[in-house]
Amino acid sequence: MSETLQRGLAVQIVEVLRERLLGGHLPPGTRINEVVLARELGTSRGPLREAVRQLVSEGLLVHHPNRGATVFTADPDDVAALFELRTALETATARLAAERRRDRDVAALRSACARARKTIQGGRRFVHRLDLDFHRTLTDTARSPRIAEQLWRVQQQVILLRSPLGVPPAHTADSLDDHEEIAAAVADGDGERAAALMHLHLDRVRAHMAAASSAEPAVEARAGEEAGEARAAQASPLTTAAPAAAACPASVPPPVPAPAAPGES
Numbered sequence: 001m002s003e004t005l006q007r008g009l010a011v012q013i014v015e016v017l018r019e020r021l022l023g024g025h026l027p028p029g030t031r032i033n034e035v036v037l038a039r040e041l042g043t044s045r046g047p048l049r050e051a052v053r054q055l056v057s058e059g060l061l062v063h064h065p066n067r068g069a070t071v072f073t074a075d076p077d078d079v080a081a082l083f084e085l086r087t088a089l090e091t092a093t094a095r096l097a098a099e100r101r102r103d104r105d106v107a108a109l110r111s112a113c114a115r116a117r118k119t120i121q122g123g124r125r126f127v128h129r130l131d132l133d134f135h136r137t138l139t140d141t142a143r144s145p146r147i148a149e150q151l152w153r154v155q156q157q158v159i160l161l162r163s164p165l166g167v168p169p170a171h172t173a174d175s176l177d178d179h180e181e182i183a184a185a186v187a188d189g190d191g192e193r194a195a196a197l198m199h200l201h202l203d204r205v206r207a208h209m210a211a212a213s214s215a216e217p218a219v220e221a222r223a224g225e226e227a228g229e230a231r232a233a234q235a236s237p238l239t240t241a242a243p244a245a246a247a248c249p250a251s252v253p254p255p256v257p258a259p260a261a262p263g264e265s
Helices: 003-022 034-041 045-057 076-100 103-121 128-142 145-162 169-187 191-235
Strands: 061-064 068-071
Touching: 003 034, 003 045, 003 145, 034 045, 045 061, 045 068, 076 128, 076 145, 076 169, 076 191, 103 128, 103 169, 128 145, 128 169, 145 191, 169 191
Parallel strands: none
Antiparallel strands: 061 068
16 A cells, blocks of 8 residues: 555544544544454555554544553543633634624624524434534634634543533523624624623533533443342342232342433534
């Protein structure tokens, strides 16, 4: 395989893996098995390793010497630090966007909001691509390449960390409202309002993420307790006759599945 062809293939693999990471199909902490992935993607390990190196440089994967790569993960302190950074960068982005917007930028922001609204009204999931569509359009409007580079990294990391968590419809609706209000402030050239609205938006996202993360272990623990109760019921002999319905062990609800795609951020 020529070097040019291998590089082009690596770029395609990067986007395939990025979609899986941000879509919740490779949860935080997952070990990247290059042998299995190369077989699954029908490629050699050379382009795959190049793709993995690219995603490590973007902060979506973490390289461990002699152990390969794992999906980025973060403890509560790390999450708080990520939001501090994202809030600083994205409030500045919103302010700059209001100062530097052009007519075509305003049209692009409104179009991004309209696409998201149409998707939700059609009963479809608000996937991460729609969320990034708005935030990347806002970043483009700000015309600050240095901020954009750092912001892209932290935006993706937050989406990845949120990918296994469920997003209630009410939170999605609030986020769409936030996006539209930010777009309106940018269109009006009101940088301070745009920045303040972005700050509130990210505070909402952080609060939801914290609540969902703390609720998840409780759900898993209860599912484990019910599974143990069911196994005990199956193992215990029946000492007296009982109606057929009572003799059957209680059904165990399956673990709460991770959503196919994350919500907005």
